[in-house]
Amino acid sequence: MAALCAAIAIIAVVVPFAAGLSLLGTVPMGLLAYRHRLRVLLAATIAGGLVAFLIAGMGGLMTVVNCAYIGGLTGIVKRRGRGTPTVFLCSLVAGALFGIVIVAALGVLSRLRNLIFDSMTANITGAAAVLERVPGFAPAAERLTRDFATALYYWPFLFFGMGVLSITFVSLVGWWALSRVMKRLVDVPDVHKLEVTPDTAPVAPVPLRLTDVCFRYPNSDHDALGPVSLEVRPGEHLAVTGANGSGKTTLMLVLSGREATSGTVERPGAVGLGKLGGTAVVMQHPESQVLGSRVADDVVWGLPPGTDTDVEKLLGEVGLDGLAERDTGGLSGGELQRLAVAAALAREPSLLIADEVTSMVDQDGREDLMAVLSGLTRRHRTALVHITHYNDEADAADRTVALVGNGASSDNTEMVQTADAPPASGVAETPRGKPVLELVGVGHEYGSGTPWAKAALSGIDLTVHEGDGLLIHGLNGSGKSTLAWIMAGLALPTSGSCLLDGKPVSDQVGAVAISFQAARLQLMRSHVGHEIASAAGFSKRDRDRINAALGTVGLDPALADRRIDQLSGGQMRRVVLAGLLARSPRALILDEPLAGLDAASQRGLLQLLVDLRRRERLTVVVISHDFAGLEELCPRTLHLRDGVLAAEPTTAGGMS
Template sequence: MTSAGPESAPRRTASLQSVELAQAAVMAALCAAIAIIAVVVPFAAGISLLGTVPMGLLAYRYRLRVLLTATVAGGLVAFLIAGMGGFMTVVNCAYIGGLTGIVKRRGRGTPTVVASALVAGALFGAFAVVALTILSRLRHLIFESFTANITGLAAVIARIPNMDDAADRLTRDFATVLRFWPLLIFVIGVVTITWVSLVGWWALSRVMTRLLGVPDVHKLEASRDAGPIAPVPLQLRDVRFRYPSSHRDALGPVSMEVQPGEHLAITGANGSGKTTLMLVLSGREPTSGTVERPGAVGLGRLGGTAVVMQHPESQVLGSRVADDVVWGLPPGTSIDVHRLLSEVGLEGLAERDTGGLSGGELQRLAVAAALAREPSLLIADEVTSMVDQHGRDGLMAVLSGLTRRHRTALVHITHYNNEADAADRTVTLLGNGGAADNVAGTPMVEQADVPEAAVTTVEPQGAPVLELSGVSHVYASGTPWAKTALSGIDFAVHEGDGVLIHGVNGSGKSTLAWIMAGLTVPTVGTCLLDGAPVSDQVGAVALSFQAARLQLMRSRVDAEIASAAGFSVRDRGRVVEALGTVGLDPELATRRIDQLSGGQMRRVVLAGLLARSPRALILDEPLAGLDADSASGLLRLLEDLRRRKRLTVVVISHDFAGLEDLCPRTLHLHGGVLATAPTAAGGLP
């Protein structure tokens, strides 16, 4: 039985764990890239200080051997590209970052840094003395260079009136000091290393304090429990969870159970605690209450618990499909990769580059990688919300029969009615805390068929707001890796118009959205806003990203809205008004961004965009992650703004239910081409 209490120390092994290896690889690549830029780009040496940040975070969060692994990997890459200068830059970053990270992790301060720097400086100085003793020719070359510099400086000083004696004294004194060169080199080494260490500590410790102050509250934590792995049957009794610095529970009280081999659907409104429940089921300790299991959680381990998340990009680590399936498995584990790929609909793609997979294919790959661990408990957290209808149907075909083909319990968190209906049982998280089985009348997101290309019969009024003419776009144009995203796009969007753009994953919808927002200049053709290039008017067309979290740049909700809209964060009234516009509680104004659900994040982005009164609004998958009530309320809000204030709205979506009134026009993209060209530009219905 597991109850709320302090976390146990993480289990240490001699070899690097998969998470440690992944972190070392990422941080090494980042540090090496910074070092190469600092060496290769003229007058960019100061950029090398940025390389201390990833190394510092690595030293703070992981073992010393992880930092050493990253240093070796990053140093070799930098050496191959930028030579010895790149290698030494990575080593310097690793030293400063490692010293700062270790000192902060152990709760020490400046005295520890000074002591460590003196020891490191003494070792460096002694090494330099020994090296110069052996390499006599290098020593003479260095000394001749020093002497030439001092002689030149003395010549400059001698030109100053009454400074001849000082110039002669400088030359003689330097010659005398040079006789005791071992002491000189040793002192220079100690002073240099100590000075660099103190400056690095002063700067990097402040950066790390701010970075470490940002809680990664939704992070999956590595399994810390010991003993036999047995995550099910699972029993939650009056479980509550409250995030750090929060004044209210994000979950609970919840009492529920998960039985072996059961397909359980978890539903509930945005903010009801579905993602928090996923964290508790995968091993996070609750604030209060008890979680009873027969054994260890075994997150990511054979026979334990596996999690498939909403954004599969965060789970794909292998460069090939087959590599990703077996990533992190213990050596010697026998896995039939081809059988697993065939089961999830990826037959014949074992050698495929993961970077070329669509969103639906990435989600299927994540499911295959999870099944490779033969989990007793598989948690799927809204895995269908970001993929097109074809990918969604394919994923549900895999998930719906999973418990019959594998000895696993499946917990599927979803907003969709047909996905919940496929489960053996449904648990609904209630907005006022708690959970209930099969709550009658609970609103769910309905599935809808793909709408036909349509236009309104009302003639447009006035000149078009957005006008695209012959727009084509090629990524990496002029290189062997060139890829055409759009070709020959022609249409216009008038004031007050509502347009739905639909297409499968990879059809070019997001590229088109970025061009219409002025964030990307098309390779061919023009995109005009009120008759002028939209790329010269960045900000006039507001764009809500598909991944809302990537658009939130401030730590708190009120600061984010004020920054996006361009007013002072102290203007509480405007913040509350913006939150009310998108149906959010004013109490969320002081909430940290990372404490919000995915749907709440999406609405905060929209609140900031609407508060600055954009000329047009482009929404990339605005309904993804929203519950039925939130989606309905958002659509009513946008419909009202379009009709009453003649707001121009362009929606890119895989979800179509309820969009008829907001978007009377529908455009279909297929392979970067408009499959059905519009015959008129719709106005207000």
């Protein structure tokens, strides 16, 4: 949020006549003030202000400070349920303080005061000269000059009044504009936020017992979890499984300290979320937990001063030997997950909760990460609660609890089966259609021409035909996503060419649709119908086309009026597909389409894609680490190893 505010401030200062854009910078600051404590806003102001100062000077710094003031005032007033009278009174106080500071500064800095006086006098003299040229306005011009000289004589009162008026005016205008924006933004639920509960008891999260626990999110008419009864014992490895929407992530929130709606949660002491000896959480997307710029910094981030931490030992334990000085921005997904585990272990937690931490990791990385997690209960006497969809990961646990909607069962439900990577094949179903995508000698290098240049792809020759189903597999960092972006026209190859129907695909952006790994990040509108219409490029009032698009992906047309945040993970992926398919793309690229989906959701999505490929002759390219069930959708398989096509599946030994 601080970076977003700083970027807006820099644009407002650097770009001519763009000062009005600074009002947009109040939005991220307002959201911070509304949802977090004041010190979060102060930290964001300092961070954003320093960046803006280094790039745009004092103008950038002051713009960030102004955004923080207006956004902070609006957010805090909104959070406390107050209105315009409160803003007016607060702005008078802030204006008075600002006026006092200005008067004090000008009283000490006499040369600056004289410079400002001369500048203001010149402006008033010029204005008076213009008025004198207007018939009948000569007395007014003389009066203006005389009155300004009198006001300047009492300059402390003049500048104090100007400070109060300017701050009050800016505050009221900012409140009027920002409150209307926040009225829409604050309705976006932040339901999966981890909460630190105030508790003065000694930190002791386990043994943990849940008895008939239910949880209902605000403004919901049904329970997202429960009733659930389970026990977590010290040093135990417990696997939690269940279908999408069964309440696994909600259970994670309750275990990490969120207060249950009903039922009892018994612990011997405080939860201690993030504290030494307390509870640590490793989430599905590790980039949201990595804060340090160096690997070593991130391991100890947030620990109390004076904490003795053997960083090298922790990094070695999670398979990151020798990477303490590495920039966290250059780590792969699997390495980021390992780093998140190391940072959690630095707190010596009594309870570690891992929420689907392997869903975005390749199979070799998944096995390594599971070996680390499984060993925690033996080496650290840490209770591990691992939320997963995979059968082999659940089998590694001491005990498995399967959530089945509004309840828990000790019987396991159907799990996602793991499978070996299929062999590389150039054979497709017959008859093969005409060429759609043609890649000739495609290579791509990041940072080309700099000392940090890194080759991502090299010498890729590939033809994708109409109606083809192609699977691209490789380890994290092998170049799969880079290849997908080039095929979609979103990135230009450094060498070679990528053609769509004989023309550069980069000149036809949108003709090849791409679905990203995290479906939620691709959904930009508040409601399903609006999202589909926006993605496909037609009016949101065209219900017939919206209903047809929903029917294409097997969703009930009644979902058109549903909020995006009320959908399950599988439904979100289908809504993304509905919007993309409604544009009638020449080809469809799916980046990790099965990640985070339960077995039934995976099966339904795959069958849908198989039917579309056969019925509509849709060209489908799938990038995936999960292979079970893909045989019918993707008759062809390509393996990427270090940016080049390989004949055999990539293994751990082939990782760079």
